[in-house]
Amino acid sequence: MRTLRTTAGRALTAAGVVAVAALALSGCVAKADTSAAGSSAGLTVTSTDDSCQVSGSTAQSGTLAFDVTNGGSQVTEFYLLADDGLRIVGEVENVAPGASRSLTVVAQPGKYFTVCKPGMIGDGIGRADFTVSGDAVTVDGPDGELKQQAVDLYAAFVKDQVAQLVPAVQQLADDYESGDDAAAQAAFPQVRAYYERIEPVAEALGDLDPRIDYREVDAVAEGLDWTGFHRIEKDLWVPAQDALNADGETPAWQGWAPSTPEERAAYGDGLIADVQELYDYVHGPEFTQSLDAQGVAGLSNGAIALLDEVATGKITGEEDWWSGTDLYDFAANVEGSKMAFSLVRDFADSKGQDGTSLVSRIDAGYGDLEAALAAHGSLTDGFVGYRTLTDADKRELTDLINALAEPLSRLTTTVLD
Missing domain, CATH: 1.20.1420.20 (M75 peptidase, HXXE motif)
Structure with a gap:
């Protein structure tokens, strides 16, 4: 039997933070300031080989920041998934053991899931409900930047599948x-x-x-x-x-x-x-x-x-x-x-x-x-x-x-x- 070999240990092209706007869930792409809708800071994520602990399960719509720390022995990833459990709203990958990374997303009101993926393969572990409340957010930024974020988001989806x-x-x-x-x-x-x-x-x-x-x-x-x-x-x-x-x-x-x-x-x-x-x-x-x-x-x-x-x-x-x-x-x-x-x-x-x-x-x-x-x-x-x-x-x-x-x-x- 030949066993699959993963490349989680190598430096990936998209290593580090992948900050993606929640385009798939947004009702509009307007030139507006997201700060008006508020932001949530201080959300922490601790990923180990067998757990995924997020410091909170709710947040206000707007800019969300997740500080992800890898306390396990394998390179890990952290995902914020849409309510269907399939679409990726944001992800941070290639977090080495002992290292920390940050994920920033603009999240619309709705139901989400958080999940970690030690070894960067499989379904992940510690999937948990995450709820965003508040008003809908319009996204600010150049059209080209928003389009690149959409491409990055699709790349993350393909990698996950x-x-x-x-x-x-x-x-x-x-x-x-x-x-x-x-x-x-x-x-x-x-x-x-x-x-x-x-x-x-x-x-x-x-x-x-x-x-x-x-x-x-x-x-x-x-x-x-x-x-x-x-x-x-x-x-x-x-x-x-x-x-x-x-x-x-x-x-x-x-x-x-x-x-x-x-x-x-x-x-x-x-x-x-x-x-x-x-x-x-x-x-x-x-x-x-x-x-x-x-x-x-x-x-x-x-x-x-x-x-x-x-x-x-x-x-x-x-x-x-x-x-x-x-x-x-x-x-x-x-x-x-x-x-x-x-x-x-x-x-x-x-x-x-x-x-x-x-x-x-x-x-x-x-x-x-x-x-x-x-x-x-x-x-x-x-x-x-x-x-x-x-x-x-x-x-x-x-x-x-x-x-x-x-x-x-x-x-x-x-x-x-």
């Missing part, structure tokens, strides 16, 4: 290689969600996404070795005698034989290595430089690309052909798309009536699509198998995707106008 993907893939590979297929089957769609939320990042890295996430039909068509999630998936859900491949013609069992233990070890370790490569990339300078070069256009384009993933693969049921877990991928793609949109939403909204109208349509589109998905389950509680959906169910989801795709396709132009 990949950091959680690392140990999740390790456990999936352990179960798969040891022959514990029941455990691997249960984990498979949940593990993939981390990847599906940020899939366009991997797709930009040459053959990395094909190695991690290609379907059998795609690998064969391009003459590539078939590896990654879906190669493991076919072992876990052995094709039935009456099953067809994704081309709808070839019997799935034709020429198929379950992998030997040695082959399972190779496929599992290969996926581990490829995810490690992704982890190293998003924690390196090339990723930061790429996001900076694309700017907010990259974020809006990312929102569009993830919805395209749903429209071209998940809605057809061809992505997770053997397991039928496509709705998990569907939901994760939508979450990732909505996250990217949330970071540029205010810029579009500030473009006058046309921008406000566009934002309103996109908000409604996400809401309608999420509600339709919720009728079939959730990422937390599980989704029904894709093949249980009726033709009417599929048409409804397709119509809602198309309804959202139209205004979303105009987002980048509006943001850059």
Whole structure:
């Protein structure tokens, strides 16, 4: 078994303080003084190897400062998360043992979570409620600075998702290689969600996404070795005698034989290595430089690309052909798309009536699509198998995707106008 190696101990490009405005939660981006709404100072955070102690659980809206001290033996991170537990409002990373760092954010009224991440991988520890009360805050600062903060915030989101993907893939590979297929089957769609939320990042890295996430039909068509999630998936859900491949013609069992233990070890370790490569990339300078070069256009384009993933693969049921877990991928793609949109939403909204109208349509589109998905389950509680959906169910989801795709396709132009 090859064990994942993290790079938490090295100096990261974005080391130190990442001070980010809470753009994803702000209703406007106006030139106003945040000091009028007040500020909260003196919040302290003590992170150890097994705890995350925050000195308070409430604050007034405005500028919040968290002084983070690492009392543990591993490099750590501290996050302030939005109420969905997914969006990152602010984070400070690469806090060495014995060191202290500060995180400053402009926080709007609402519910949040605080969490520490010793070792900078996994879900983190000590997640706790944090409430901000008071009046809504308008953010002061040059437009360019605010846009860079949005890009920084998305970089933090991607790093967090990949950091959680690392140990999740390790456990999936352990179960798969040891022959514990029941455990691997249960984990498979949940593990993939981390990847599906940020899939366009991997797709930009040459053959990395094909190695991690290609379907059998795609690998064969391009003459590539078939590896990654879906190669493991076919072992876990052995094709039935009456099953067809994704081309709808070839019997799935034709020429198929379950992998030997040695082959399972190779496929599992290969996926581990490829995810490690992704982890190293998003924690390196090339990723930061790429996001900076694309700017907010990259974020809006990312929102569009993830919805395209749903429209071209998940809605057809061809992505997770053997397991039928496509709705998990569907939901994760939508979450990732909505996250990217949330970071540029205010810029579009500030473009006058046309921008406000566009934002309103996109908000409604996400809401309608999420509600339709919720009728079939959730990422937390599980989704029904894709093949249980009726033709009417599929048409409804397709119509809602198309309804959202139209205004979303105009987002980048509006943001850059």
